[in-house]
Amino acid sequence: MAAGANFKGIHVTNDLTRAKEPFEPADAEKVTMYVCGVTVYDECHIGHARAYISFDVIRRYLEFKGYGVYHIQNFTDVDDKIIRRSNELGIPFSELAEWNEKNYFKVMDALNIKRASVYPRATEYIGKMVELISGLMEKGHAYQSGGDVFFDALSFGAYGILSNKNLREDRFGSDEAPDGKKHPADFALWKSAKPGEPSWDSPWGKGRPGWHIECSTMAVNLAGATLDIHGGGYDLVFPHHENEIAQSECYTGKKFVRYWLHNGFVEMDKEKMSKSLGNVIAVSEILEKHGPDALRLFFLSAHYKMPVSYSDERVAESEKALDRFDVFFSKIEDIARRTRGTGARDSARELKAKIISARDNFIAAMDDDFNTPQAIAEIFSLIKNCNSWIAGAESEAEEITADEAGVLREAAAVVRELGNVLGLFGAAGRHEEDDTAVDDLVELLIRVRKIARDKKDWAVSDMIRDELAALGFTIEDGQSGTTWRKRK
């Protein structure tokens, strides 16, 4: 393929063309990626977690491949739901928005989701939105109806290109005579203010923006007419993203988005999870039961475009799978501490080759539309190969040498590196920066326990193990000494 300079091997499934295409951003130094953010009227639920974990991994991988990423994610801080909810609570809408915005960061930080480059708020762009709407009116793509302004869907020939709809053949909405619209597919750019609602001045009187206009406005103002990537959940394809294309392209006259990427839904009992069905689970609720990495691994075990059925049992399985990493890391640290001699047997050299190919395979999997399940499989395979080598080496007479331990550490470094690309091992409190005083005390207890074990005093030995387990430390007696690790 005649690939351009900005192609680095990644292929993505573009929802605009419904085909897998080579990913070639306009500028490798600055890939522009706009991900639809939340409407801050309620807590974050697991659907949000899935969406933002998906795009977090996409962003991390782009950066891993050497792209600079300018990541825009908005906050919708004024809309019907926010107004209704704040009225119910008897607080200003801005206060509700602010509170939920804080909750958003708290939850997403806990999930180790990288912060976007900018977080524009709808209310900060009202003036720019008015500008854009005025531009659309001048070009004949919008019309006023009372105090409302609507986008004229029929005026945009490409309307329906993303969601594969046809203005003449498809149904749009249920009402035949929608209030003031010329065509049912027309949508509000500006809504006139009703009593008691927050409002802003405009050429069409006091009012507030429609839902879709904010994303177009922010994208165009922050990133320019054309975005490389625009992301969000599949539920946004229609009408939200379809309408964004219409507004933006009519305003700028340029292609709005080169690659549209959408993540699949989280389902509950084979049913879409949604507010209207009342089957949503808050992220904070999950995090009380499972670690952030468990939830992340659970989601990444399926391709980002596929629907996923949420289940506590499945997340618990991911949590167990995660143990393999912990065991692997601590085992290798252990081996590295007690090596003997130098040099490496042939099998260790073969292992080294496997490390390299595992890394290559991981990259090949991620290059293919961010195939995280395949990528994860490659990491587990590598761990299995290492464990297998260790078991074999330990059964032999010779001790593991410093050079061989070096190969194992390389493997551990690759596992960490690739795990980080997926956003794993990054949540607060894992590994590394632990309290050394606590570590020393555990080591001390293990030495005491060894004395008891040497005397075959199993009662004392088991008591220490049980008590430490109760405190969250797992003690394991291996062939060559005792190892320990902290749970979670």
Add this chain to the structure above:
RNA sequence: GGCGCCGUACCCAAGUGGCUAAGGGAGAGGUCUGCAAAACCUUUAUGCAGCGGUUCGAAUCCGCUCGGCGCCUCCA
């Protein structure tokens, strides 16, 4: 009515034209071990919803059938 997705082992889930159908969880047997745990080895789909077709060759392409789901209305 229009548009679209999915059906791979006990469960989850990659693979979408050609080597032994990844990986995780679970189960069974074994090695190691004071016990436990971990790890390792072996094992669990001659088979990819069903039926036809294309092909030297299909889980993978085409058609039909059955089953599950989504969007067309606010939603990640």
